[in-house]
Each structure stands twice: as C-alpha cells, then as structure tokens.
Amino acid sequence: GAGVSQSPSNKVTEKGKDVELRCDPISGHTALYWYRQSLGQGLEFLIYFQGNSAPDKSGLPSDRFSAERTGGSVSTLTIQRTQQEDSAVYLCASSLDRGQATGELFFGEGSRLTVL
C-alpha cells in the first residue's frame, strides 16, 4: 500500500499474555519509529530504527518491551507479560531519512491494545 500499515488494528488480551504488533513502513523509508499514545498523555517515543544502525531504544519503558526490524523493512513490537498499564494505541511512523531533520513522519493508523 501507499501508506504505513499496522496490524492488528485492535487487540484485546489478558494480563500476562505476550503480544506482537506489526508495522509495514512505506517502501524505501529507512527510518522507522514506534510511539505509544495513552489517553491524555500525548505521544511517547519508544524506539527508533535507522537503516542498519543500532536502534535507539531509549524510550522503551521496561524490559518487557522489545522491537526488531527485519531486512530494513517490517518491524515488530513485542510486549511480554502484558500489564493493564500497557493499554494504549501503538503508533508506527516511517520517514525517508533520519526524520529529525525534516520531521515529516508518515504515521500508520495505530494498533489499539487493551489489556484486561
């Protein structure tokens, strides 16, 4: 597709289960970001991938969160042993370059995670 694709769009899980969220960036975009949007909290940076460089994981809230990007394209965000406070919308974005130079990030519609 032409835009950033995320799946699933909605995920309901039980506390303690693991979840995987997928992001398919725009073809050719070398930079990929994950953000978390909680109610009333704005967007919280989680992790950033740029080409073959080591990812910037400085925003991951705990070691239960991890992400990988295979082949410089698709990315998967994994949350292990989910907690209720993990409930949020997880947004993925991609850009042509480092992103911060232009700031024009292209966002997906997000994956809404609900932990019961």
Added chain:
Amino acid sequence: AQKVTQAQTEISVVEKEDVTLDCVYETRDTTYYLFWYKQPPSGELVFLIRRNSFDEQNEISGRYSWNFQKSTSSFNFTITASQVVDSAVYFCALSEAGYSTLTFGKGTMLLVSP
C-alpha cells in the same frame, strides 16, 4: 531536556470562527525544529508544518498560519474561518539537532460545530 506544553486540552468553536492553538516549548539547544501534526478521528497523524530555530518568519498556508516567537518560546497555530473538517487533535512537537526523536505535546482537541 526538551519539553512541549499545550495548555489547551480541548477547544470548541462554531464554524467560521478563528481559533488559535497554543504551543510553548523548552530546549537548551540553539538549533531545533518545531512541528505541528493533525490527528483526525481516523487516528493517523498528518504532518502540517516544520520550522527551524533560525527562521522566525511567520507562515501562512491557506486558512492555516503559524506564529513562531523565540522570545516567548512559542509556536502557535491559527486556523482562520474554521470548518467542521478541522475537528481533530493537534499536536505540537520539537526535535533538537542531533537527536532522532520528536517530543510531542499532549495535544489539543479541536471541535468545530456547524
């Protein structure tokens, strides 16, 4: 540390009214970038504008205009003659040179009624 404050949580206006969304930022860098994004009900954030710290010239794009004032660390966004389609959450964001991430404010929800 960088910080973005959008003090207005929610604004309601009637169509054709002008509305200004406030954004105040904090940074210790002299080189930085400011942005506005729009998030309609569909959830997908859309880039509106980028400004670098060396360019304080105000910008107008159709009904949208932006007022960047370094003296008050503000980057306000005005919609003239608002329309129902302008209803969305608007985010202001900041990035510092050399950093790869954007710091977003908490957003302002704009509701334009017919």
